[in-house]
Amino acid sequence: MISVQRLTKRYGQTEAVKNISFSVNKGEVVGFLGPNGAGKSTTMRILCGYLPADAGEVRVAGFDVFGDSVKARSRIGYMPENVPLYPEMRVYEYLSYRAALKGVRARQTEEKVEDALLLCGLSGVRRKLIGTLSKGYRQRVGLADALINEPDILILDEPTIGLDPGQIREVRELIRGLATRHTILISSHILSEVEMTCSRVLILDKGRIVASGTPAELGERAGLPLTGSLRVELKAPPAEALEVLRGVNGTGSVQIVRSDGGWTELEIVPGEQDPREELFRAVVAQGWTLRELASRRLSLEEIFASFVKTGGNTSGEEKS
């Protein structure tokens, strides 16, 4: 659906996007992840035909976004960062106007507007002036606008920025619901968000893609096992527990985290293989009570940090 080849964009002397290539297939939900100024918004604006690329080719739904701009744009629903809207218009008025601009037939406009209002939970504020809406509702109006003509592709730039936790959850649910019908490209600098909504993640830093893959794949590629570490809580004397667990096949390193009231909590970093089954048998064989065995998943945050750090190093090497 989206194909980007060797895309470069400069603002004066600074290169905001440096020679990036990626593609998004139909039905995928892809997350653009990166710190502020990584080139996420610039790339999205180019995809939507708002800014020209300095070099490279960008095709959306088979159309060149620069040469066949209008056709490409008619396939995209775009929600810019901070959702600019006309404050003097009413919600339904704005959505009808946007539907008309996006080529929805006059006869269908009412139906589409009603669908979008319902889907985005805007039915209660349909007659309100946009200028009087809260941030959360403005965000939803932007989302309703993006999907009003049921475009093949949704491009959402920081859709949950500035929302409170409850609203973030609502918008996230909404996006997840849309994933069944649209191809979605979503940007964020909040990692948990991308992790929860996206099937694939592209990590951008300083205008380059430093990593891409599913959150699990990224974990592997970062050189860290996905099951970052295990927590075990036993009713056993600390010294004995330490000794027994160290002897279990597959445990890399074992450390005591805490011990009180007869309970001992240990952290285990796994080695080559998954030690969980062996651990359980060893504990049972000793006649100890196992209260907790939990694997702490490596968060995208840690994966992200490791990539951005290496990305920074390579660009430093290039300069020297």
Next chain:
Amino acid sequence: MRMLWNLWKREVASAFQTPMAWVILFFLLLVTGFNFYAGVTMLNHGPSEVTVVESFFNTVFFWFPFLLLFPILTMRLYSEEYRSGTVETLMTAPVRDAQVVLAKFLGVLFLYCVLWLPTALYFVIFQIYTRHEAAGAAGAYAGSYLLLLLIGMFFLSLGGLCSSTTRHQMTAAVMTLAAVALFFMTGLLSFLSGHVGPFMQTLSVTASPIEQMTQFSRGIIDTRTIVWYLVMTALCLFLTLHAFQSRRWKK
């Protein structure tokens, strides 16, 4: 065509949904009403060579609000979209730049016409009450309002051009006022007739809105004037289109 209609509707609606159009209309009618009253009063004080229509369109009370109208009407056209960022949602919808430029121009032109339309009532009221003709012939009305439309087209497109170059409304307003004043002042060169050559004198008289209005409000319609304003309007719209597209220029 349908796209143009949709864009145009929003332009017009945005003017009337905010107090702006109504406030301008109120003050314009106040000033032009006074202007009409002053004209009639003057004619009451003795015989005169001018008609009511001529006296209405050729006073400082007419020209002053007339010139102020352009920066006020055009300053937000593009600047507001740039500042609020709505230009991004607008231009990522499948619309062409030329459609937006044309719709904005036609929208503000419509507003301009709506603002001037009620002034025609003055002459209707005059005729009903006094049973005198307000003008020598129907051509005087046609001429006056035609010139009003033509100058309006040029100055509005000039204002739109200024607005399309900046995201600050005030900057756009100042630029428009300066540009409009510049074209308007060419007419004042004729007061220096002793010091300028015959070519400049002819030019200043032909290009002067004041001189043109003196002629048109008598019903004397000069096609050179019509062509001049149409060409200048087209030129301004063309430049506006390019200024509006400048974000898509490759460096």
